[in-house]
Amino acid sequence: MKTFRTNLLRGFFIPLLGLAAAGMPIDARADTAFKTWIVKFYETAAKSGISRSTYEKAFAGITEPDRDVLEKAAYQPEFKSVIWEYLDSRVNPYTVRIGREMAAKYGSTLNALERHFGVDKHILLAIWSMESNYGAVLEKPDRLHHVPQALATLAWGDPNRSKFARTQLIAALKILQSGDVAPKQLTGSWAGAMGHTQFIPTSYLLYAVDADGNGKRDIWHSVPDALATSANLLAKNGWQNGKTWGYEAVLPANGARLEGQTKTLAEWAKLGFARPNGKNFPRGTDRATLKLMAGANGPAFLMLKNFFVVKRYNAADSYALAVGLLADELAGHGGVQQSWPRPNGTLDIKQKFELQSRMKELGYYEGEVDGNFGSGSKAAISVIQKRLGMQPNGEPSRQLLEALR
Numbered sequence: 001m002k003t004f005r006t007n008l009l010r011g012f013f014i015p016l017l018g019l020a021a022a023g024m025p026i027d028a029r030a031d032t033a034f035k036t037w038i039v040k041f042y043e044t045a046a047k048s049g050i051s052r053s054t055y056e057k058a059f060a061g062i063t064e065p066d067r068d069v070l071e072k073a074a075y076q077p078e079f080k081s082v083i084w085e086y087l088d089s090r091v092n093p094y095t096v097r098i099g100r101e102m103a104a105k106y107g108s109t110l111n112a113l114e115r116h117f118g119v120d121k122h123i124l125l126a127i128w129s130m131e132s133n134y135g136a137v138l139e140k141p142d143r144l145h146h147v148p149q150a151l152a153t154l155a156w157g158d159p160n161r162s163k164f165a166r167t168q169l170i171a172a173l174k175i176l177q178s179g180d181v182a183p184k185q186l187t188g189s190w191a192g193a194m195g196h197t198q199f200i201p202t203s204y205l206l207y208a209v210d211a212d213g214n215g216k217r218d219i220w221h222s223v224p225d226a227l228a229t230s231a232n233l234l235a236k237n238g239w240q241n242g243k244t245w246g247y248e249a250v251l252p253a254n255g256a257r258l259e260g261q262t263k264t265l266a267e268w269a270k271l272g273f274a275r276p277n278g279k280n281f282p283r284g285t286d287r288a289t290l291k292l293m294a295g296a297n298g299p300a301f302l303m304l305k306n307f308f309v310v311k312r313y314n315a316a317d318s319y320a321l322a323v324g325l326l327a328d329e330l331a332g333h334g335g336v337q338q339s340w341p342r343p344n345g346t347l348d349i350k351q352k353f354e355l356q357s358r359m360k361e362l363g364y365y366e367g368e369v370d371g372n373f374g375s376g377s378k379a380a381i382s383v384i385q386k387r388l389g390m391q392p393n394g395e396p397s398r399q400l401l402e403a404l405r
């Protein structure tokens with residue numbers, strides 16, 4: 001659910017300093033230190049009611065830290081993409097198509113959850129997409145870690161995450177002790193986010209729901225359980241049934257200076273804020289906060305209470321906006337109507353998809369049509385650019401798209 005700031009690999013070596021096992025290879029010394037840490041941590045776990053048998057099952061066969069976890073923890077990039085690129089990667093023809101397929105496949109479950117929790121089913125689908133690509137991430141073994149091992153690794157070897165990891169490890173052990181999941185199946189991200197909707201263990205303990213009625217709260221294998229758990233989190237944090245998350249707005253002259261202010265929709269309308277589709281804001285006393293996600297030259301948004309409820313999942317404005325926009329697309333309301341201030345000549349997400357599928361039809365490109373321009377797309381673009389007598393820089397552009405049309 002949460003992402004964490006960059007840290008240094010140096011934390012990995014600190015536990016070694018106290019060891020005088022000279023002559024042993026560095027990995028072997030680390031393994032010994034890690035195993036010692038696990039043995040000692042049982043005292044702490046026992047104080048939280050974890051039985052010896054649960055503890056032994058959790059760590060059965062674990063003889064070394066998960067080095068992949070430390071690597072991922074150390075190299076989390078401080079990734080700052082511009083808002084439209086972030087949204088392109090989350091709200092695009094692919095995520096909309098799969099979302100509609102899932103809406104059909106899980107239609108009765110989603111309707112039941114909407115009735116029971118009073119939470120918009122399209123928001124639940126959008127969160128599922130954002131968190132695990134509708135569960136696809138769970139099929140990738142390189143993305144899955146054994147949660148007790150991963151959290152013990154962070155608690156032992158990453159001083160910046162030690163406190164977080166100890167708390168989450170105790171919670172993970174409580175989950176095991178509850179019998180909801182078998183020890184081998186307690187998998188998650190390197191930082192312990194688990195299942196279809198990526199709950200960290202403490203959030204699981206607060207919100208997990210058995211929606212399919214098999215007696216287990218299984219967010220790893222049961223889509224109904226996972227989506228119900230998200231719905232429960234949103235409901236318990238004040239989701240307003242029947243309300244949307246916010247409205248795109250056209251900024252009046254000088255409107256940007258009001259960024260961050262909260263007023264009723266009627267007051268915003270009086271100040272000259274309008275909807276791009278020309279419809280009126282709904283009447284009533286709903287209060288909304290003005291957010292400019294890309295400065296005064298991009299679309300403005302008036303965010304209602306539910307936007308801030310989604311932020312309980314992940315505190316980034318960009319995350320909550322992506323959830324809201326994807327939910328709107330899945331509900332058939334369309335996306336952002338005003339343009340983002342993209343640099344001249346660059347493509348929007350629909351154009352990126354069009355360019356890739358045209359390259360594919362013409363036989364230049366064999367990869368996925370997903371709007372993502374990796375090395376395959378870039379190589380194909382360079383070849384086409386050369387043929388067309390353009391500078392072969394591998395970058396998708398309006399000029400290239402027009403040439404292929």
Ligand SMILES: [Ca+2]
Binds near residue numbers: 213225
């Ligand atoms: Ca269940």
